[in-house]
Amino acid sequence: MDIKYSSCYFCTSKGCAMKVYVEDGRVQKVRYDTQAPVGPGAYCVRPILAKAYQEHPFRLSHPLKRCGARGANQWEQISWDQALDEISQKLDHLRQRHGAETLATSSGTGRGAWDFAKTRFMNCFGSPNRFGVVTICYGPRSMVWYSTFGGAIVPDRKPGVTGLMVLWGRNPHEGGPSSWASFKKAKKADMRTLVIDPRCTEASRQADCWVQLKPGTDAALALGLMHVIIQEKLYDEAYIQKYTSGFEPLKARVQEYPPARVAQITGLSVYKIKEIARFFAAHQPHNMVIGVAPEHSSPNSIQAIRAINVLRALVGSIDVKGGGVIAGPCSDFVPDAPMELNHLLSSEQRKKQIGSDRFRFLSYPGWELVEAQLKKQWGENHALACYLNCMAHAPSVFRAMITDKPYPVKALIVSGSNPLLSYANTRLVYNALKSLDLLVTLDVTWTPTAQISDYVLPAACWMERPDMGNFASIGAYPLVQIGEAALPARVPGQYERYNDYEFWRALGLRLGQDTQWPWPTFEEVWEYRLSGIMKKRGVTTLSEFIQQQRWQKDPLEPGAMDRGPLATPSGKIELYSTVLEQLGYDPLPDYQEPLPPDERWSKYPLLNISGPRTMPYHHSEFRHIDAFRKQHPDPIVEIHVDLARRKGITDGDWVWIESPLGRVKQRARLTTSLDPGTVCTQHAWWFPEKPAEEPSLYGLWESNINVTTDDDLDKCDPISGGWPYKGQYLRCRISKC
Numbered sequence: 235m236d237i238k239y240s241s242c243y244f245c246t247s248k249g250c251a252m253k254v255y256v257e258d259g260r261v262q263k264v265r266y267d268t269q270a271p272v273g274p275g276a277y278c279v280r281p282i283l284a285k286a287y288q289e290h291p292f293r294l295s296h297p298l299k300r301c302g303a304r305g306a307n308q309w310e311q312i313s314w315d316q317a318l319d320e321i322s323q324k325l326d327h328l329r330q331r332h333g334a335e336t337l338a339t340s341s342g343t344g345r346g347a348w349d350f351a352k353t354r355f356m357n358c359f360g361s362p363n364r365f366g367v368v369t370i371c372y373g374p375r376s377m378v379w380y381s382t383f384g385g386a387i388v389p390d391r392k393p394g395v396t397g398l399m400v401l402w403g404r405n406p407h408e409g410g411p412s413s414w415a416s417f418k419k420a421k422k423a424d425m426r427t428l429v430i431d432p433r434c435t436e437a438s439r440q441a442d443c444w445v446q447l448k449p450g451t452d453a454a455l456a457l458g459l460m461h462v463i464i465q466e467k468l469y470d471e472a473y474i475q476k477y478t479s480g481f482e483p484l485k486a487r488v489q490e491y492p493p494a495r496v497a498q499i500t501g502l503s504v505y506k507i508k509e510i511a512r513f514f515a516a517h518q519p520h521n522m523v524i525g526v527a528p529e530h531s532s533p534n535s536i537q538a539i540r541a542i543n544v545l546r547a548l549v550g551s552i553d554v555k556g557g558g559v560i561a562g563p564c565s566d567f568v569p570d571a572p573m574e575l576n577h578l579l580s581s582e583q584r585k586k587q588i589g590s591d592r593f594r595f596l597s598y599p600g601w602e603l604v605e606a607q608l609k610k611q612w613g614e615n616h617a618l619a620c621y622l623n624c625m626a627h628a629p630s631v632f633r634a635m636i637t638d639k640p641y642p643v644k645a646l647i648v649s650g651s652n653p654l655l656s657y658a659n660t661r662l663v664y665n666a667l668k669s670l671d672l673l674v675t676l677d678v679t680w681t682p683t684a685q686i687s688d689y690v691l692p693a694a695c696w697m698e699r700p701d702m703g704n705f706a707s708i709g710a711y712p713l714v715q716i717g718e719a720a721l722p723a724r725v726p727g728q729y730e731r732y733n734d735y736e737f738w739r740a741l742g743l744r745l746g747q748d749t750q751w752p753w754p755t756f757e758e759v760w761e762y763r764l765s766g767i768m769k770k771r772g773v774t775t776l777s778e779f780i781q782q783q784r785w786q787k788d789p790l791e792p793g794a795m796d797r798g799p800l801a802t803p804s805g806k807i808e809l810y811s812t813v814l815e816q817l818g819y820d821p822l823p824d825y826q827e828p829l830p831p832d833e834r835w836s837k838y839p840l841l842n843i844s845g846p847r848t849m850p851y852h853h854s855e856f857r858h859i860d861a862f863r864k865q866h867p868d869p870i871v872e873i874h875v876d877l878a879r880r881k882g883i884t885d886g887d888w889v890w891i892e893s894p895l896g897r898v899k900q901r902a903r904l905t906t907s908l909d910p911g912t913v914c915t916q917h918a919w920w921f922p923e924k925p926a927e928e929p930s931l932y933g934l935w936e937s938n939i940n941v942t943t944d945d946d947l948d949k950c951d952p953i954s955g956g957w958p959y960k961g962q963y964l965r966c967r968i969s970k971c
């Protein structure tokens with residue numbers, strides 16, 4: 235058997251190193267490559283399914299063109315040339331008629347060889363309207379890091395030095411094998427552990443201290459902890475003086491958050507708040523993983539992430555041994571940013587980016603401020619990759635598709651994302667997609683979104699392309715790790731897939747971008763990006779590089795602040811954020827009371843935590859893999875036993891979950907792990923075995939929780955525009971089916 239050294243992208247995680255065993259052109263098995271630095275770290279079930287996934291009949295194998303009504307599941311197989319010619323002609327026509335901004339793209343978690351090729355294409359085409367889930371996933375965390383610390387913060391776990399491991403709104407037991415491994419290692423090394431979560435997860439259960447706060451109140455909790463820490467002088471005064479700016483105004487702000495007030499907001503006792511603050515301060519430095527929950531909890535999403543990070547600085551735990559280290563790019567590697575050709579998009583076009591006037595932090599205005607700092611620090615090459623943030627605001631773009639305001643958005647290319655499952659307010663997203671002149675989906679498998687498209691194009695999966703671990707992609711971490719294709723993307727007589735790079739390039743070449751795509755293949759892209767490192771190693775091809783050692787890792791040391799100014803406007807840790815100030819937002823962390831529910835929503839009293847991660851699924855993926863469905867056949871809603879009894883619901887019953895926007899059903903799991911006023915519903919459920927054509931769309935409307943979630947602009951985070959999947963703006967009621 236041939237062994238191929240590939241990067242797994244069955245999840246968004248990081249491109250874990252895998253060994254793919256190939257015989258007679260077929261995958262036989264996949265094993266972790268434990269030699270390479272980036273791997274799952276703990277048990278991950280997904281690689282076992284590689285063969286079934288790669289060969290599954292539900293995969294897309296040829297370009298298809300709709301030949302009946304949209305959603306009728308009537309398709310004509312066409313060649314790639316025909317598909318690309320027709321799509322590019324339509325795009326050219328729409329651009330002439332409405333301007334380049336009429337084309338939007340939808341991105342997911344960055345699957346499909348990252349998004350630089352899509353961004354490059356859009357910059358060359360002239361549209362600022364890439365949108366994606368990055369607005370509610372990682373974008374907020376990264377932009378807070380960049381604007382507060384001038385870089386991403388990564389944990390430096392040092393037994394004997396690190397005092398505490400914190401999981402803040404994160405449950406890696408289901409969602410992140412490597413963070414889970416870190417948590418277990420921390421426990422073994424006798425570090426204290428702290429979990430902040432409204433649910434008793436496996437992590438909560440195992441922690442020294444579990445903090446069961448009310449959903450969406452993290453900002454208030456962090457401010458309350460700072461109040462106690464400042465009042466009791468538990469902070470690191472010398473560190474604050476030397477390395478931070480804005481302590482005095484911060485101190486004034488946290489005076490507004492005495493434990494009694496914070497207790498009311500968070501549902502915790504005054505006693506507990508004081509105890510957590512003392513416990514936290516006593517075990518520094520700490521490692522922390524902040525999960526996605528705060529990002530999903532508008533209107534305090536950016537403010538919560540800011541407050542948590544400022545708290546970390548207050549106790550002197552950033553840029554010190556055993557704490558959180560400020561990371562930077564890998565030497566001699568060309569990261570995504572210069573690959574994107576961001577300079578090609580004029581400021582006139584940037585200004586048209588939909589939603590960027592109202593939600594400025596994660597769109598061009600905020601991105602440009604941060605990019606300028608990073609360029610100063612790391613040089614032109616390591617500017618902040620555009621796809622990571624700098625996105626149009628998805629709910630605003632969907633509204634533009636429907637209303638033509640502020641201008642018509644008539645075409646959408648979906649790649650590596652599944653909008654009918656992943657965005658809030660599915661009915662509105664559906665109406666928006668249905669109103670387009672052109673909808674193209676590039677995916678690995680069929681999806682409900684593909685079913686309502688005009689063209690459906692087959693993408694190569696990770697085994698069919700060379701790819702990189704995501705660490706290096708944004709220049710956020712000094713590590714590069716590459717994997718090779720294990721199988722060809724095209725096998726005559728069987729399938730003809732394009733990897734995402736090949737697709738964007740082929741489309742670009744048909745739209746006047748002839749000089750912008752010098753590398754014909756994805757391999758050549760990697761050879762270019764690695765050329766500095768390869769030269770030092772004396773190799774010239776990607777395969778030689780991989781055979782020799784498929785990664786490069788630079789040392790990552792604390793002490794950046796002693797070596798020079800940080801990549802922030804003041805050169806210091808900005809407790810008071812001048813970036814937020816320049817954008818017209820509150821520069822200090824704060825907690826905003828959500829608006830009370832209007833008359834319509836007031837009849838829905840329960841808070842809904844939607845979208846807890848569960849193995850083996852990854853968002854909407856893998857429902858078609860039999861072995862996975864057997865492990866987890868149905869969508870599950872967690873309900874407190876007291877609430878269930880009042881509603882006459884028993885374990886395993888199908889239950890309606892309802893909001894003013896619609897209702898869906900999931901199966902009850904009775905529990906005491908959450909508050910009776912809160913339920914926890916799974917997301918991204920559809921049923922590949924159900925009819926493909928409308929109205930079913932693979933059972934899209936049956937259990938997909940986003941049928942009930944809202945993306946009303948007034949409920950979006952005022953700074954990032956993030957829409958609520960959790961927190962105080964997501965409400966529902968339940969009843970037995």
Ligand SMILES: Nc1nc2c(c(=O)[nH]1)N[C@H]1C(S)=C(S)[C@@H](COP(=O)(O)OP(=O)(O)OC[C@H]3O[C@@H](n4cnc5c(=O)[nH]c(N)nc54)[C@H](O)[C@@H]3O)O[C@H]1N2
Binds near residue numbers: 693940
């Ligand atoms: N209610 C609720 N909704 C949520 C969440 C929640 O917690 N609650 N979580 C949100 C979060 S954090 C996120 S990140 C989003 C995820 O949102 P998405 O990323 O849109 O969701 P996925 O289901 O992962 O869609 C990814 C699609 O990419 C396809 N794909 C996989 N590999 C490739 C590839 O190499 N190339 C191409 N072209 N396609 C590929 C998959 O088949 C799949 O259809 O969901 C969000 N939605």
Ligand SMILES: Nc1nc2c(c(=O)[nH]1)N[C@H]1C(S)=C(S)[C@@H](COP(=O)(O)OP(=O)(O)OC[C@H]3O[C@@H](n4cnc5c(=O)[nH]c(N)nc54)[C@H](O)[C@@H]3O)O[C@H]1N2
Binds near residue numbers: 402450526528843845
């Ligand atoms: N198996 C699997 N793994 C995945 C994914 C997947 O779809 N499936 N998706 C990947 C992606 S894109 C992402 S973004 C990550 C997300 O990974 P995580 O951030 O770990 O997401 P969750 O598992 O939802 O864990 C979030 C926890 O936050 C808690 N929570 C809910 N509301 C609040 C709140 O208001 N405050 C606090 N402090 N906690 C709250 C929830 O109860 C839950 O236990 O997972 C990644 N890993």
Ligand SMILES: [Mo]
Binds near residue numbers: 371526
């Ligand atoms: Mo995510």
